[in-house]
Amino acid sequence: MILNDDERAGLWLGRVWRADVGPCVVTLRDGRLYDITQAAAPTVRDVLELDDPAAHVYTATGEDIGAVEDFAATGGAGDQARFLAPCDLQAVKACGVTFARSMVERVIEEQAAGDPDKAAGIRAKVSEIIGDSLDRIEAGSEQAAQVKSELIRLGMWSQYLEVGIGPDAEVFSKAQPLSAVGWGADVGLHPVSNWNNPEPEIVLAVDSRGRILGATLGNDVNLRDVEGRSALLLGKAKDNNASCAIGPMIRLFDDGFSLDDVRRAELDMRIEGADGYMLDGASSMKEISRDPADLVAQTIGRHHQYPDGLVLFLGTLFAPTEDRDTPGQGFTHKTGDVVTISCAGLGALRNTVRLSTECPEWTFGAAALMRNLAGRKLL
Structure with missing residues (x-):
C-alpha cells in the first residue's frame, strides 16, 4: 500500500504525469489525487517558495483526477499516467556516512x-x-x-x-533536477557494477531560504565496488540513469507532522528477488550522527545558495552484510529485485531494479518542462 489510512490524513504535495497533459502538481484528499497546478504555482518548486506552502496546498482548489491507487498501479513510461518524483526544479543533494x-x-x-x-x-x-x-x-x-x-x-x-x-559532513550531488524517478518506476544500476545495494533514506524538502518544509522517502542506489575503488568515482557510483528514486509524495510539516517526527523515524526496507530471495533491512533515524537541521545548514547558507531549493537525502543506517550468493561477498542486487522502503507517516516507495541502460532514458528536462507549462498557459 502506498499510504495507509492514518497517513492519508496528512498534508501531501506531489507530482504525477497525466496522459496528454504532462507533469502536474497534486495533493491528496480523502484518498483521491487533486491536480492543483495553477499559474501562481505551476511547479513544486514554486509551491515551496511561497510564504506558507502548507496553507496553499490545504486551500488550493483542484481537479479530482482519480484515486491514489490508480496512479500507483504501475510505474508507467512515456505518456502513461504515473507518479513522478515529488520534486522538480530543486537540486537533488545527498549526505553520506551519517550513521x-x-x-x-x-x-x-x-x-x-x-x-x-x-x-x-x-x-x-x-x-x-x-x-x-x-x-x-x-x-x-x-x-x-x-x-x-x-x-x-x-x-x-x-x-x-x-x-x-569529523566536523564536516559529506554532501554530494545525487542527481540532476527532474532526473529522479518516482513510485513504481525502474531504478538503475550502472552495468559495470557487480557489488551494489539500495540505500533507504528520508529526504527533506528545503526551500531557497533554507526552510525545512517537509519530508519524503528515497532510494540512494549505491555502487559499492565503484566507490570502493576510489572516492573520486563517487559521481559514477551515484549519478546514473534512473539511479535516484524519491516518493511517493512530500509530506508537508503541519500540526500533525514535524521535523521531530523525522528525527524519530524508523525506516523498513524489503528486497524481493525474482528468484525468491528476500531480505529485510531497517534504518533508525535515532542513530544518526548528525542532526538533520545541521545537515541542511551545512548544505545551504551564505556559503552556497540554491535559488530553486533542494531535496536532501539524510543518509542510511542500512549496511547489507548478509551473503546472497557467494560466501563472504555480502549482498548485491540482481535485476528484477523489487525494493520497498516504508516509514510510518511517510508511506512507501517501491521500485524495480534494472540496469541503467535498460531503464527508460531521461529525456524530460527543464527546457521540456518550461515548454510544456507555457503550452498550457501556466507560465
Whole structure:
C-alpha cells in the first residue's frame, strides 16, 4: 500500500504525469489525487517558495483526477499516467556516512578497493579494532577527535571516518533536477557494477531560504565496488540513469507532522528477488550522527545558495552484510529485485531494479518542462 489510512490524513504535495497533459502538481484528499497546478504555482518548486506552502496546498482548489491507487498501479513510461518524483526544479543533494554502522561499511569498501571477495576478512579486522566504539560519538566533538587520533595510530584512519565523525559532513550531488524517478518506476544500476545495494533514506524538502518544509522517502542506489575503488568515482557510483528514486509524495510539516517526527523515524526496507530471495533491512533515524537541521545548514547558507531549493537525502543506517550468493561477498542486487522502503507517516516507495541502460532514458528536462507549462498557459 502506498499510504495507509492514518497517513492519508496528512498534508501531501506531489507530482504525477497525466496522459496528454504532462507533469502536474497534486495533493491528496480523502484518498483521491487533486491536480492543483495553477499559474501562481505551476511547479513544486514554486509551491515551496511561497510564504506558507502548507496553507496553499490545504486551500488550493483542484481537479479530482482519480484515486491514489490508480496512479500507483504501475510505474508507467512515456505518456502513461504515473507518479513522478515529488520534486522538480530543486537540486537533488545527498549526505553520506551519517550513521556509524554504515560508516564502517564504507571503510571496508575502501580497504577492499571495491573487491567484494576481500570484504569479510577486512570486516572482521575493522570490527576488532573499532568495535562499537563509534556508536555514541557526536560528529565533530572532542571525543571524536580522540577516536580519530587512535585510529590514525592503528593505521585505520579513513576518509570515510573523517566525514563520519569529523566536523564536516559529506554532501554530494545525487542527481540532476527532474532526473529522479518516482513510485513504481525502474531504478538503475550502472552495468559495470557487480557489488551494489539500495540505500533507504528520508529526504527533506528545503526551500531557497533554507526552510525545512517537509519530508519524503528515497532510494540512494549505491555502487559499492565503484566507490570502493576510489572516492573520486563517487559521481559514477551515484549519478546514473534512473539511479535516484524519491516518493511517493512530500509530506508537508503541519500540526500533525514535524521535523521531530523525522528525527524519530524508523525506516523498513524489503528486497524481493525474482528468484525468491528476500531480505529485510531497517534504518533508525535515532542513530544518526548528525542532526538533520545541521545537515541542511551545512548544505545551504551564505556559503552556497540554491535559488530553486533542494531535496536532501539524510543518509542510511542500512549496511547489507548478509551473503546472497557467494560466501563472504555480502549482498548485491540482481535485476528484477523489487525494493520497498516504508516509514510510518511517510508511506512507501517501491521500485524495480534494472540496469541503467535498460531503464527508460531521461529525456524530460527543464527546457521540456518550461515548454510544456507555457503550452498550457501556466507560465
